[in-house]
Amino acid sequence: MARPETDSPTLGGGARLTPRTDLGTVVLHWAVVIAMVITVLTGFRLTWDGLGATFSRRFDALLLNGDVWTLHFYAALALFALTTSYLVYMRRAALFSRNALGRLKLLRVAAPMRLKWQATNIALHWVFYGLSLAMMVTGVLLYLGHGGIMVTLHMIFAVATLVYALLHIIGHFLQGGLAQWLRIFLPQRLRAAPGVKAYALPVALVAGVATALGIAGFDVSTRPTLHMARASEAPRVDGTLDDTAWQTAPMVRVHTQQGANLAGGNGESDVEVRALRVGDEVYFAFRWQDPSRSIKRLPLVKTAQGWKMLNDRADVADETQFYEDKFAVLFGTKPDFGGGVTSMGKTPLKGLPGALNERGLHYTTDGSILDMWQWKASRGGMLGRVDDMHIGPPYPAAAGRYSAGYLQDPGTAFYRYNYKGEPPGGYRGPVTLLRLPKDYAAFAPKMGKIDLNPGASDDEGSQWWMSDEETIPYSPEADAKIPVGAVIPSTLITGTYSGDRADLTGAARWKDGWWSLEVKRKAKTGSKYDIDFTPGTTLYIWVSVFDHNQTRHTRHVRPIRFVIPADTAG
Secondary structure, eight states, X not given: OOXXXXXXXXXXXXXXXXXXXXXXXXXXXXXXXXXXXHHHHHHHHHHHTSTTOOTGGGGGGGSOXXXXXXXXXXXXXXXXXXXXXXXXXXXHTTOXXXXXXXXXXXXXXXXXXXXXXXHHHHHHHHHHHHHHHHHXXXXXHHHTTOOTHHHHHXXXXXXXXXXXXXXXXXXXXXXXXXXXXXXXXXXXXXXXXXXXXXXXXXXXXXXXHHHHHHHHHHHHXXXXXXXXXXXXXXXXXXXXXXXXXXXXXXXXXXXXXXXXXXXXXXXXXXXXXXXXXXXXXEEEEEEEEXXXXXXXXXXXXXXTTEEEEOOSSGGGTOOOSSOOOEEEEEEESSOOGGGSOEEBSSXXXXXXXXXXXXXXEEOXXXXXXXXXXXXXXXXXXXXXXXXXXXXXXXXXXXXXXXXXXXXXXXXXXXXXXXXXXXXXXOSSSOOOBSEEESSHHHHGGGGOSOOOOTTOOOOTTOOOOEEGGGEEEOOHHHHHTSOTTOEEOSEEEOSOOEEGGGOOEEEEEEETTEEEEEEXXXXXXXXXXXXXXXXXXXXXXXXXEESSOSSOOOBOSSOEEEEEOGGGOO
């Protein structure tokens, strides 16, 4: 960003002083450098999390941990503002001639090497302007929900910016040696000259702040807004959404991105959200794109060596192949980026474990509780249950998988797993089963057509769980009656839902590449882990789609503004 001047000041006797740069350029240069470094370090941490990431993982020790999403967006906003400031400053300080394209002709004619390197640096500056514009455009599109190729392009431009920074440093050294480097640390007053306007730097900084406030204001004012409607008759909770109440209720559609699988591997899914209040109960309808009906979760296959679990990364809680479809919705009282509850890195909490998959943890830092609902297709989702969960302050480490502030509400669920858990590195060989079908020949048809291709769609009505009544405890004798090649579910349905965890009921149905889900709950549950839907208040919603994967859901950083009108009371 250092902009060389054509001439260096001299002493009265003609001795040359150390070259200096005007104060405004120094201030804006280092402000841009700081914002750019933060943007790059947080951006590479975000790409570090991607499946198959290689480049950014080489720099893990240098990358920032914690709530990098929020930091990344604020740094990007600062770059927008500083770009405005720089343009205004160049205009008011009459400095546009520094980077005049006409100087590039020095590269084609006989000239001192110092001048050729000066022209080279001007060319590099224009490359930087182009990269900055490209990063801004792709970054805005990503922020608005456009993933796919934009993720790749944004990453390419970020890497190219790093290459530019290296060439920028080398180029200035070759132009004037150490003195050329030092000039950006040696500010001087802007010299009076024709066209230079007063207060160039203060006016430029004010313009930058105004730009930042304008962008933030436009972002807030254009966020999608959902209004809860009031109905006199409750809709049938059957997953069809064909009730009159749903047909007339306001609807918001949000574009989510960067999830695993999904159509064409683009990781994107549109989600529709509706909300109703009937008496003291609230109803939500969610509809989202998913190319396949995935019910089978970690199928168990009998081999000559024993029962094996089909999986790719189940041992580190990052399964992306043999898993059920899921859907999550998060309710909060503040419009943070992405909920403001994701801290990334291998160990984002000092003195506490990281996640098994090293992708980061969910927790709040202000003591608040965010209400999370999670529908899990084969773990009760097709049996009328939605898991009531929450995200709060980090809890102390305990035995087993650590998940910081992400936890189920107090109570019990009716699902458990039909295998003995194994640590990272496990599930590669035979697993230890807990129960077997009482009559495998009678149970097998319930699973429908068994297609073990991870992306295959499971039959309507297929059952990829076993109840107590359908099973018996594992024994070698019962196992011997089941043929090699047999497939059974890994989920057991036993017991009941109870406590706060049982607050939600629902129904889901998949048709023509879309899931539809209805959820029912009391408007006020009395639980400190739930957010009440109080008339006259405003909340914020984030939704996530899981296409047969465990943790790599889609996301949208801009929240849905959820308005509960006062007239929904009673």
